[in-house]
Amino acid sequence: MKKYIYLDNAATTALDAEVLSAMLPYLTEHYGNPSSSYALGREAKAAIEANRKSVALALGVSPLNIYFTSGGTESNNTAIACAVNELGCKHIITSSIEHHAVLNTVKRYCERSAIDCTILTPSTQGFLNLQELEDKLIEKNKEGIKCLVSLMHANNEIGVLLDIEKVGNLCEKYNAIFHSDCVQTIGHLEMDLKKYKLHFASASGHKFHGPKGTGILYASERVKLSPLIIGGGQERQSRAGTENVAGIVGFGKALELSMRNHPEESTYIRSLNELMRNALSQSIPDVSFNSPIDGLYTVLSVNFLNAMPGSLLLAHLDRAGICASGGSACSSGSDGGSHVINALGLSSSGSTVRFSFSKLTSATDVDEAVRALSAIFQSTVPVA
Numbered sequence: 001m002k003k004y005i006y007l008d009n010a011a012t013t014a015l016d017a018e019v020l021s022a023m024l025p026y027l028t029e030h031y032g033n034p035s036s037s038y039a040l041g042r043e044a045k046a047a048i049e050a051n052r053k054s055v056a057l058a059l060g061v062s063p064l065n066i067y068f069t070s071g072g073t074e075s076n077n078t079a080i081a082c083a084v085n086e087l088g089c090k091h092i093i094t095s096s097i098e099h100h101a102v103l104n105t106v107k108r109y110c111e112r113s114a115i116d117c118t119i120l121t122p123s124t125q126g127f128l129n130l131q132e133l134e135d136k137l138i139e140k141n142k143e144g145i146k147c148l149v150s151l152m153h154a155n156n157e158i159g160v161l162l163d164i165e166k167v168g169n170l171c172e173k174y175n176a177i178f179h180s181d182c183v184q185t186i187g188h189l190e191m192d193l194k195k196y197k198l199h200f201a202s203a204s205g206h207k208f209h210g211p212k213g214t215g216i217l218y219a220s221e222r223v224k225l226s227p228l229i230i231g232g233g234q235e236r237q238s239r240a241g242t243e244n245v246a247g248i249v250g251f252g253k254a255l256e257l258s259m260r261n262h263p264e265e266s267t268y269i270r271s272l273n274e275l276m277r278n279a280l281s282q283s284i285p286d287v288s289f290n291s292p293i294d295g296l297y298t299v300l301s302v303n304f305l306n307a308m309p310g311s312l313l314l315a316h317l318d319r320a321g322i323c324a325s326g327g328s329a330c331s332s333g334s335d336g337g338s339h340v341i342n343a344l345g346l347s348s349s350g351s352t353v354r355f356s357f358s359k360l361t362s363a364t365d366v367d368e369a370v371r372a373l374s375a376i377f378q379s380t381v382p383v384a
């Protein structure tokens, strides 16, 4: 098997062997349809409900607040659709550095229905001005217009963190609905969703060693979730379609493991992130970092000043067996530029590579990547 140095864990992570073992019986002997009333079906249903309970426990909420979905994209779409179609939100406040699963969904509602939006622009470090958010909430509240605030907890490209507790308090004060895309934080940070006064939060299993195509939407009891996908009455009438039983079991197991091992694993991953930051500073001239020092520990976004175009740098890394992204996974290998880096005003000053780490990354992986980067820069003429 080809050996890769995998430094793209914000794009996806390898499935944990223990997660696979938990899933396998639900792909083989427990194959019943959870809606069937006989024992084989009931076994599948019981597995779903046991995992709903364990996910809820890990996030400090009730199992009634957890809906299983096909991933972060579906969860984001469902939350926004529900806020607009069912909860009376006529104005959406979001930011220019959201994932496309939020940004493009918001844009579509604004183009095709009587919904307005405000797109907040962060500072060059990625921080939002919460006073600007409050001013907009005050303005809309005075006009009697209900707002949806959709802001991500951690940015997937640079790892900047939002103070979701503060945003939750603001939303409560001005009667706004609050959704947060927590795809990069659920499974990586200890989360007590109740504390944050969220109405909705999204998570994705494949970001923390669970299976792809699995996710959850947390919906508070203050909202009644309405289905985006219409059909049967699964997920308490809120998400039609036969449940992905093995995927749900995998999501539950992956979250259980990541929360159980969080203290040691987060310390370890943070140390790799620091190792790479320090090694790059020492061995590559004109390097700077887009990730704040106190951002999400799994992500390190690096700016190579006056280097070759980003796509060429990624191609050199690929040739050396190193997996990394230009921005998010959607922009890996593309030179169109990342909408996040563009929004931060950093696109003209060099090429950006996002390295992201997991419990499976080793210090040797980091050393080899830094050595490969040094060799790439030594063997190529800088762009003037």
Ligand SMILES: Cc1ncc(COP(=O)(O)O)c(C=O)c1O
Residues within 6 Å of the ligand: 010, 011, 070, 071, 072, 073, 074, 099, 101, 152, 154, 155, 156, 181, 183, 184, 203, 204, 205, 213, 214, 215, 328, 329
């Ligand atoms: C912040 C963020 N939101 C949403 C998504 C989409 O999640 P999924 O791949 O589960 O649809 C991703 C995945 O890259 C992400 O990083």
